[in-house]
Amino acid sequence: MPAPPHVATLLGELTLEEKASLCLGSDFWHTAPIPRLGIPAIALSDGPHGLRKQPDEGDHVGISGSLPATCFPTASALGSSFDPELTRRVGEALGVEALAQGVAVVLGPGINIKRSPLCGRNFEYFSEDPLVSGVLGAALVEGMQSQGVVGASVKHFAANNQETDRLRVSADIDERTLREIYLPGFERVVTQARPWTVMCAYNKVNGVSASENYWLLTELVRDEWGFEGLMVSDWGAVHDRVAALAAGLDLEMPPNLGVSDAALVAAVRGGELDEAVLDRAVERVLRLVDRAPSVGVDVGEGTKPGFDADAHHALARAAAAECAVLLKNDGDLLPLQLSAGDTVAVIGEFARTPRYQGAGSSRVNPTRIENALDEIRAKVPDGVRVEFAPGFGIGTTDDELAAEAIALAGRASTVVAFLGLLEADESEGFDRTSMDLPANQTALISRLAAANPNLVVVLANGSAVRLSDWEHHSQAVLECWLSGQAAGGGAADLLIGAANPSGRLAETLPLRLEDNPSYLNFPGEHGHVRYGEGVFVGYRGYDALGLPVSYPFGHGLSYTSFDYADLTATVTGIAEDDTLTVAVTCMVTNTGKRPRKEVVQLYVTDPESSARRPPRELKGFTKTTTLAPGESQTVTFHLHTRDLSYWSVRQHRWVLEGGPFRLSVGATSRDLRLTTTIEVSAPPLPVQLDSMATLEEWLAHPVGSGLLREAIGVDEHGQPRGILGDEELIRVIGNFPIIRLAAFPGLGIDHTTVDHLLGRLPPQ
Numbered sequence: 001m002p003a004p005p006h007v008a009t010l011l012g013e014l015t016l017e018e019k020a021s022l023c024l025g026s027d028f029w030h031t032a033p034i035p036r037l038g039i040p041a042i043a044l045s046d047g048p049h050g051l052r053k054q055p056d057e058g059d060h061v062g063i064s065g066s067l068p069a070t071c072f073p074t075a076s077a078l079g080s081s082f083d084p085e086l087t088r089r090v091g092e093a094l095g096v097e098a099l100a101q102g103v104a105v106v107l108g109p110g111i112n113i114k115r116s117p118l119c120g121r122n123f124e125y126f127s128e129d130p131l132v133s134g135v136l137g138a139a140l141v142e143g144m145q146s147q148g149v150v151g152a153s154v155k156h157f158a159a160n161n162q163e164t165d166r167l168r169v170s171a172d173i174d175e176r177t178l179r180e181i182y183l184p185g186f187e188r189v190v191t192q193a194r195p196w197t198v199m200c201a202y203n204k205v206n207g208v209s210a211s212e213n214y215w216l217l218t219e220l221v222r223d224e225w226g227f228e229g230l231m232v233s234d235w236g237a238v239h240d241r242v243a244a245l246a247a248g249l250d251l252e253m254p255p256n257l258g259v260s261d262a263a264l265v266a267a268v269r270g271g272e273l274d275e276a277v278l279d280r281a282v283e284r285v286l287r288l289v290d291r292a293p294s295v296g297v298d299v300g301e302g303t304k305p306g307f308d309a310d311a312h313h314a315l316a317r318a319a320a321a322e323c324a325v326l327l328k329n330d331g332d333l334l335p336l337q338l339s340a341g342d343t344v345a346v347i348g349e350f351a352r353t354p355r356y357q358g359a360g361s362s363r364v365n366p367t368r369i370e371n372a373l374d375e376i377r378a379k380v381p382d383g384v385r386v387e388f389a390p391g392f393g394i395g396t397t398d399d400e401l402a403a404e405a406i407a408l409a410g411r412a413s414t415v416v417a418f419l420g421l422l423e424a425d426e427s428e429g430f431d432r433t434s435m436d437l438p439a440n441q442t443a444l445i446s447r448l449a450a451a452n453p454n455l456v457v458v459l460a461n462g463s464a465v466r467l468s469d470w471e472h473h474s475q476a477v478l479e480c481w482l483s484g485q486a487a488g489g490g491a492a493d494l495l496i497g498a499a500n501p502s503g504r505l506a507e508t509l510p511l512r513l514e515d516n517p518s519y520l521n522f523p524g525e526h527g528h529v530r531y532g533e534g535v536f537v538g539y540r541g542y543d544a545l546g547l548p549v550s551y552p553f554g555h556g557l558s559y560t561s562f563d564y565a566d567l568t569a570t571v572t573g574i575a576e577d578d579t580l581t582v583a584v585t586c587m588v589t590n591t592g593k594r595p596r597k598e599v600v601q602l603y604v605t606d607p608e609s610s611a612r613r614p615p616r617e618l619k620g621f622t623k624t625t626t627l628a629p630g631e632s633q634t635v636t637f638h639l640h641t642r643d644l645s646y647w648s649v650r651q652h653r654w655v656l657e658g659g660p661f662r663l664s665v666g667a668t669s670r671d672l673r674l675t676t677t678i679e680v681s682a683p684p685l686p687v688q689l690d691s692m693a694t695l696e697e698w699l700a701h702p703v704g705s706g707l708l709r710e711a712i713g714v715d716e717h718g719q720p721r722g723i724l725g726d727e728e729l730i731r732v733i734g735n736f737p738i739i740r741l742a743a744f745p746g747l748g749i750d751h752t753t754v755d756h757l758l759g760r761l762p763p764q
């Protein structure tokens with residue numbers, strides 16, 4: 001894309017030193033201004049679930065106070081909404097707040113895959129599945145950028161799936177796994193939502209720092225995916241500014257002032273860096289500044305928000321309710337059936353002091369906070385008493401608190417216990433070492449259940465917790481994740497029945513940490529983490545091993561039920577010219593008594609692949625509109641060649657193998673309601689025949705087989721000679737390269753035969 005004329009003009013007027021300075025920020029949160037030429041500074045701020053605009057220059061580690069902003073549900077919660085429309089609306093609100101606070105680029109969303117439940121930043125990521133991460137990430141970016149003058153920064157590119165040793169560790173990942181699991185989310189966001197910027201990760205990918213990785217930053221994202229925006233470093237990710245610039249890293253944040261700029265100038269003067277490469281990065285910085293004309297103005301502390309804080313809070317509340325996942329609801333204990341005279345025991349400090357966001361660079365200073373206790377009190381029918389006991393101290397065991405809670409539970413009609421992880425348990429910067437809830441909380445559950453079996457547990461945690469050791473004590477479990485400043489209101493709406501849960505798990509909840517596919521290879525050691533589970537991440541792994549889990553990917557109950565019917569799949573077009581499309585439809589009907597949305601999931605299975613593939617992979621999902629009892633909706637998906645393909649490490653491209661494919665629609669990866677099989681034709685995979693191709697490969701090749709049979713010939717009875725007459729021997733040594741068989745007497749293959757065969761092969 002040619003530069004706009006004034007950008008080209010500016011580029012021509014900049015000195016070398018000015019150009020170098022533009023490739024670094026001027027402080028922690030701003031790009032460098034060049035007042036002489038009227039080039040303003042623009043502001044970048046975290047992200048991703050609320051703005052963290054720091055007044056002045058910030059605190060230089062960027063973690064402390066920020067201007068009030070709406071704290072929306074974190075990505076772990078939004079991921080469970082499976083709702084791109086809702087996510088887009090949240091993005092729009094973020095864009096509005098960014099504009100109001102003079103922020104040009106919002107640092108988010110984070111779309112890294114949840115490889116292990118232990119990753120300290122899982123609360124900032126959407127899913128273990130690349131489709132969910134990509135679709136929701138794209139929706140958030142589209143929403144943020146809908147203001148036209150605010151951009152997003154998709155992060156952390158790429159393979160930043162842990163916090164342990166995050167600035168040095170090399171994520172060692174094979175090509176197919178990168179392409180099928182860790183890159184498609186970024187690819188979808190970049191190609192569909194066209195983010196203004198992408199943020200490179202701290203870590204190395206296969207030994208090369210993301211910030212200096214030419215393949216990632218240039219060949220893949222620009223040449224292959226067509227990214228035209230700006231590549232910014234994660235804060236402090238640049239080790240060698242010249243190498244990073246050459247790899248495609250346009251902007252270093254925060255700036256190593258006096259060091260990185262001097263290195264760039266020296267490298268150009270010394271001839272190690274082509275000035276044209278520097279110019280390209282500068283041009284991208286200028287274009288970015290150019291896209292954000294009305295920002296760069298610090299609004300300062302204490303200034304009115306400049307956005308409709310009430311409306312955004314209401315959106316945060318609706319979103320919180322939309323994201324919660326009802327894991328279990330024995331005997332339909334929820335929604336609470338309350339009448340005058342009942343007592344609800346609300347237990348747990350989190351009911352009064354909610355956990356609603358994670359720690360680290362994404363921490364937002366909320367405009368207000370709702371707690372569940374007040375919200376439940378406000379919502380119960382007249383005559384219902386709501387009593388509270390904290391039950392446990394945050395981080396301490398307190399027998400008196402527990403005893404008080406148990407006594408309250410004993411005299412209540414229903415107990416609602418608000419449990420969760422402590423802020424100190426999960427954060428940016430470190431990974432967890434266990435999936436367990438704090439011991440003082442799990443110890444309390446069994447005692448509460450003994451006092452009153454009508455026990456509901458409401459969870460607040462950013463990363464998945466283990467349930468298998470305590471959930472049998474409860475009748476209902478509502479997983480709310482870290483769902484923002486209106487978490488309390490959202491939970492209350494669901495408990496009382498003002499809203500109907502429609503969230504689904506965007507990650508599997510295993511019975512135990514040890515079952516997680518990454519368990520033996522997380523977080524690695526000695527500077528390397530080997531992604532040994534390959535493509536079998538999350539449900540792909542649990543399902544391949546047939547492991548029982550607490551709750552499968554996609555799971556989420558509601559206060560109603562749905563029937564799935566009339567699955568159809570129609571194949572049109574052909575794979576050869578990439579017009580292949582499979583239109584899949586199915587009808588879902590609300591067969592229960594309450595209105596609700598249903599998340600319909602489409603899984604694809606390739607039963608005959610030559611590459612080992614997960615038993616099923618999510619290739620489409622849709623959230624219906626709210627369906628009234630008895631109401632039906634037909635949902636439609638469109639699959640394309642890529643959705644049926646795997647990444648071939650031989651061909652270094654996506655490969656579709658013709659044959660049958662099973663398509664299943666369902667409510668979870670393990671609750672497939674309807675399945676149909678389609679037959680897809682695709683050109684056979686070309687096999688490169690040479691002297692190292694095996695006998696089996698020669699025999700399977702449409703041309704090679706005939707040549708080989710002709711060369712070996714038949715005996716006087718018309719039977720094949722040598723090895724071709726001995727099927728058992730073919731089974732034993734058929735996997736030998738043909739040239740190796742030339743040394744074996746009596747097989748009918750010698751060096752002359754091989755030379756002859758190679759000479760007669762048509763050009764491949």
Ligand code: BGC
Nearest residue numbers: 046047062107155234235361
């Ligand atoms: C985080 C980024 C964040 C940046 C700026 C880094 O430590 O990894 O996600 O955007 O800081 O706060």
